Amino acid sequence: MLRVTVDLFSGRPNPTWIISDEEYSEKLLSQLSELADHVRDPDEVFPGLGFRGIQIQRFGDDAQRDRLPMRLAVATGRSEEPSEIMEIAREIIQSMTRFNKIRFPDHELTPINPELQDYVLKRFEEFRLAHIRDWVLGILKPCPLRKTVHDSECKDCEYEESRFNPDFWNVDPQVRLNNNCYNYARNWRTDTFAQPGRASGNWPNPMACNDVAGGAMSDGLVHRCNCLPQGEYPRRLVALVVDPGWDYHWYRKQCGGFWGHKPGSTAARNTDNSGVLITDPETCDRGGYTDFCGYFYAGKSVVIT
Amino acid sequence: MRVELDLFSGRPNPGWTLTAAEGAELEAMTASLPIMVKPPPRFDGLGYRGIVVRKPADPGWSLVAFRDTVRVRSEKGSEVRADPDAAVERWLLRKAGDAVDPDMLARIGY
Numbered sequence: 001m002l003r004v005t006v007d008l009f010s011g012r013p014n015p016t017w018i019i020s021d022e023e024y025s026e027k028l029l030s031q032l033s034e035l036a037d038h039v040r041d042p043d044e045v046f047p048g049l050g051f052r053g054i055q056i057q058r059f060g061d062d063a064q065r066d067r068l069p070m071r072l073a074v075a076t077g078r079s080e081e082p083s084e085i086m087e088i089a090r091e092i093i094q095s096m097t098r099f100n101k102i103r104f105p106d107h108e109l110t111p112i113n114p115e116l117q118d119y120v121l122k123r124f125e126e127f128r129l130a131h132i133r134d135w136v137l138g139i140l141k142p143c144p145l146r147k148t149v150h151d152s153e154c155k156d157c158e159y160e161e162s163r164f165n166p167d168f169w170n171v172d173p174q175v176r177l178n179n180n181c182y183n184y185a186r187n188w189r190t191d192t193f194a195q196p197g198r199a200s201g202n203w204p205n206p207m208a209c210n211d212v213a214g215g216a217m218s219d220g221l222v223h224r225c226n227c228l229p230q231g232e233y234p235r236r237l238v239a240l241v242v243d244p245g246w247d248y249h250w251y252r253k254q255c256g257g258f259w260g261h262k263p264g265s266t267a268a269r270n271t272d273n274s275g276v277l278i279t280d281p282e283t284c285d286r287g288g289y290t291d292f293c294g295y296f297y298a299g300k301s302v303v304i305t
Numbered sequence: 306m307r308v309e310l311d312l313f314s315g316r317p318n319p320g321w322t323l324t325a326a327e328g329a330e331l332e333a334m335t336a337s338l339p340i341m342v343k344p345p346p347r348f349d350g351l352g353y354r355g356i357v358v359r360k361p362a363d364p365g366w367s368l369v370a371f372r373d374t375v376r377v378r379s380e381k382g383s384e385v386r387a388d389p390d391a392a393v394e395r396w397l398l399r400k401a402g403d404a405v406d407p408d409m410l411a412r413i414g415y
Contacts, residue, residue, distance in 0.1 A: 010347065010376075011340070011383070011384055012341075012342050014382075193317055195316065250315070264314045266311075266354065267349065272350070287350060288352055
């Protein structure tokens with residue numbers, strides 16, 4: 001027997017049911033065992049909104065003969081998922097109404113019925129198509145972990161772009177809570193909620209472009225087009241904005257033509273306040289951070305705390 | 306309990322603490338609110354994102370009061386409760402003392 005939970009909702013209980021058909025359970029585990037490298041730990045799933053994967057819990061101590069753990073998750077989008085995994089995930093969802101006889105208290109709010117099945121399938125298909133799109137873009141635009149690019153805005157300057165890797169900042173709650181936009185821009189997890197100028201003795205500063213930029217430059221950042229030598233590798237291109245009188249915010253150029261950022265202790269991402277991919281930090285939706293202060297390079301000698 | 310006004314991206318958010326009695330009052334107040342079946346998505350972009358309450362002894366527990374919703378996450382799962390009058394958010398702000406000044410209150414719409 002297997003307990004299945006679709007990790008989907010934020011407020012109401014997630015759809016959950018028991019697969020009581022032993023033959024189907026065995027077939028499912030056999031298929032997943034062949035794809036064990038693509039099975040994830042349910043506790044490592046990205047905690048965003050929307051379809052986040054299908055969790056499977058095994059019952060019975062005679063089920064350990066294969067490579068699968070007792071609790072697992074599939075179709076989480078954390079890595080490139082083969083089409084076979086997506087087919088299995090779809091089949092699991094399509095079977096949910098076969099197994100609605102075993103009742104849970106959660107079924108009062110989330111009944112396992114055809115309407116719910118249609119809704120879950122719709123959300124799953126959206127997730128699957130988005131996953132394929134990202135995967136295809138990855139094929140067309142392969143991003144190495146780090147690559148050197150020529151800065152088209154300057155005559156001779158180069159800097160490094162990294163592959164977008166939000167999991168580094170988001171999976172561990174303590175990392176997410178204790179690192180902010182400045183940590184993300186510098187790409188240095190200090191776990192101190194780093195502040196511009198604090199490492200170099202020029203903090204705190206009033207929340208205006210010149211003051212925040214001054215603090216950051218005392219940490220070692222330089223204005224864009226003041227080329228950094230190869231010895232400063234890796235050199236990041238970052239952008240500073242300010243909510244006048246209140247706060248500042250940083251973005252970092254990523255491989256793939258977009259910018260990443262991390263608003264305070266929230267999750268790192270590459271989308272703006274409207275949920276749109278950030279291709280230009282000057283024009284993206286920044287809420288109250290209305291002052292665009294400029295672009296900077298951050299080389300390896302930049303120290304932040 | 307540790308409380309944080311989740312407003313900033315770069316500078317540290319203002320914070321304050323609740324006594325054990327205040328924490329119990331907060332939990333009772335929250336438990337009395339109805340659970341939302343179709344809650345709105347949580348805003349977590351740049352700007353005011355709500356008031357976050359955490360228990361240092363229970364890292365898996367958190368509460369976010371933001372306008373007309375209260376989100377509680379615990380080991381048992383997460384739930385969203387409707388708070389049409391933003392009573393929990395207002396109550397938490399009343400406990401802030403000097404941590405939140407009038408300019409900041411105005412900034413978040415109070």
